Amino acid sequence: MIVRDFNKITKEDRDRVVSNEQWTSVRMLLAQDGMGFSFHITFLEAGSEHTFEYKNHFESVYCMEGKGSITDIATGETHEIKPGVMYALDKHDRHILRAEEQLVMACCFNPPVTGTEVHREDGSYAPAEALAD
Known part of the structure; x- marks a missing residue:
């Protein structure tokens, strides 16, 4: 069983916290945990805009707080993001x-x-095998 405390990670395990001036991602589960997926709590700063294309990963995101939107570049369709x-x-x-x-x-x-x-x-992450090189 893996049990992690978000508050402890943000204070004591800064290796699991990745950020820049527009976002912060707290990586609760990573590849090394052997679960077959990773799990993050991510904070996007108000007024920020991000273009992403995860060519080597699938991502699922659930909004817990805040307001924004996501636009599918291929279709131009925009969806509201809210809790x-x-x-x-x-x-x-x-x-x-x-x-x-x-x-x-x-x-x-x-x-x-x-x-x-x-x-x-291009807004993507490199495939995991490329990171080992």
Whole structure:
């Protein structure tokens, strides 16, 4: 059984906290945990806009707090993001995520991230095997 305390991670295990000026991701589960997915709590700063395309990962996101929107770049369709809304990027969808208010999101990635990934210029993470090189 794996039990982790979000508050302890943010204070004591800073290796599991990845951030830049627009977002912070607390990695509760990583590839090394052997669960087949990773689980993160992510904070997106109010007024921020992000273009992502996870070419090597599937992601599912559940909004716990805040208000924003997600736009599917391929279709131009925009959806409201608010508490209770979930979206899943089942086709590695290139998208724009906008935070009108600070968004607090619970995120799952498959395959799991290792914790060392950074967004590449195209908005994706490298595949896990590329990180080992």
